[in-house]
């Protein structure tokens with residue numbers, strides 16, 4: 567997957583969510599905060615899956631876990647993070663390239 571396809575997907579999802587949530591009352595701060603809270607929710611769901619993956623949950627919970635749940639939750643976190651970045655005018659490709667270049671220089 568390339569960045570252009572990912573950005574287009576995020577743009578489309580953002581429009582869908584605007585429609586679903588009545589444009590967040592045309593309040594960008596409200597929208598940003600809603601996405602930030604959603605990100606926290608998704609990180610919680612990912613944490614649940616990481617605990618299950620490492621068998622740090624009761625057997626009854628482990629018995630109902632699906633094989634794909636861990637990957638789905640990683641994807642949820644990434645997609646909500648990208649939605650938040652878009653709405654806060656952070657260019658995902660630019661900041662990742664900048665950070666990677668910085669980390670590559672470290673010994």
Ligand SMILES: [Mg+2]
Nearest residue numbers: 608611639642
């Ligand atoms: Mg989720």
